[in-house]
Amino acid sequence: MSEYIDYLEMLFDSGENRDIFDKKIAELFPAIIYVFDVEQKRLKFINKKVSDFLGFTYEDIREGNLDTLIFKDDQQLVQQELEKFYTLQNNDSYAYNCRLNHKQGHWRHFRTLGSVLRRKEDGHAASILFIAQDITDQLKSEEEIKAVQELFDETEELLQLGSWSYDIVKKTIHWTNGLYKLFEYTRAELPVITREFYYELISPDDRAGLEAAIKNAYESRSGFEYEYEVITKNKNHKIVSTKAKVVTDTGGTPSKLVGMTRDVTPFRNFERDRERSIRELNRSNRELEEFAYVASHDLQEPLRKISTFGERLQAKFSETLGKEGVLYLERILASTENMRILIDNLLEFSRTTRSSRAFEKVDLNTVIATVKMDLELKIEENNAQIIITSLPKIEAVPSEMKQLFNNLLSNSIKFKKPAVDPVIEIGTEKIGKQEKEKHHLPADKEFFKIYIKDNGIGFEEEYAERIFQIFQRLHGKAEYPGSGIGLAICKKIADNHGGVMYAEGKLGAGATFILILPEKQS
Structure with a gap:
């Protein structure tokens, strides 16, 4: 831009009137051209491009006041920059950046190049010629x-x-x-x-x-x-x-x-650690499962002998044993039966852990209907009412779904209030983003929340997690028979399906068991 300065000085000194000069400049330069009188501190001339760039007319610049154009926060900067022009030698030029006001109230960035146009007899600047180019878009870029x-x-x-x-x-x-x-x-x-x-x-x-x-x-x-x-x-x-x-x-x-x-070092290290942990976990789980299966299976044989010889003893020697002896024998046989049930449940839990996971499309409405048929006698004896809304179809292991709902419905019937008929509600809904995040579930999969709500005895909230632990019981066997494995099996089935299971309840006000299961398996 500095090469234009000499040409503009030549035009300005050509003796032509301002209109012709302004017209030539307007045609030649896409910039605001102005002359600043150093002694009077005012504009002597400004071209019509000021209207194109800033919306002002020549008449708007009151008495040639340069401050009208300069953005208020930059006025001190411009005053400091002007001082540098006063000492320019020969045909040297200097440039600076500042913001100029637009008549509509905003401002734009300009790059201003200037050179001394006329000098006084002592060599100091009398007037300075400026070319101001709009660089707003350039700066934005x-x-x-x-x-x-x-x-x-x-x-x-x-x-x-x-x-x-x-x-x-x-x-x-x-x-x-x-x-x-x-x-x-x-x-x-x-x-x-x-x-x-x-x-x-x-x-x-x-x-x-x-x-x-x-x-x-x-x-x-x-x-x-x-x-x-x-x-x-x-x-x-x-x-x-x-x-x-x-x-x-x-x-x-x-x-x-x-x-x-x-x-990718962290990822590869994580993968190696994960693979090692999975191998170790699988080995540990396999050993525990084998131990549970073998131990349970091996316990069956001595248990059968205790039961068999106890029954023979009861049949042949009841009179000899007397009332007290018979009472002891009955307790032995009752304990043997409890032990048999416990071992059967332990074997069932072991089989659930070792699930082959043969997933297929399962209609949960059909599963519930089958479970109701299996529990028909228990439902009639307790006058239980089961209210079901439409349930979804999901990818699951059919036998495990049947076992899960069998355990939950049996549980709700068993823990009913005295003299109150059980009412069990089963419903479902899809969960959203927030609930997926809450339970750390993958965002790209669809999940159904299935709830089983009853009007039974309920439980205190502090036991909400404990009831899913194996062999954990909140009530005595005489009051509510069972081994304490049923809900543990339910939770294990939910885990096997990549889902979540938890419970909510209040003592004396019923319990709600919530299942969150994926619509499709990976």
């Missing part, structure tokens, strides 16, 4: 580019990756900030990155594999993805994954290789 770059850098840091490009002809590599951080270098330490230097960072065991992947990408004019180990500046070993594409010139010859390299 620069700010956007800066913001995008900052966001890009933050994203790279967050994802622990960096971008790069390799010039095949020059054999030099350009890294983004993310890669400098990944390899623990600064730009000052590595102003130039060569192919040879980068290969020195790669583990010797992986160099040939990466080279082969790159060669294949060149030949196929495509790309590659390769995972390998690198050694950083601080001798840290990292596992990185590189994905790249070949860029060809107009003749189809590979000219560049561009790509991204990501630090």
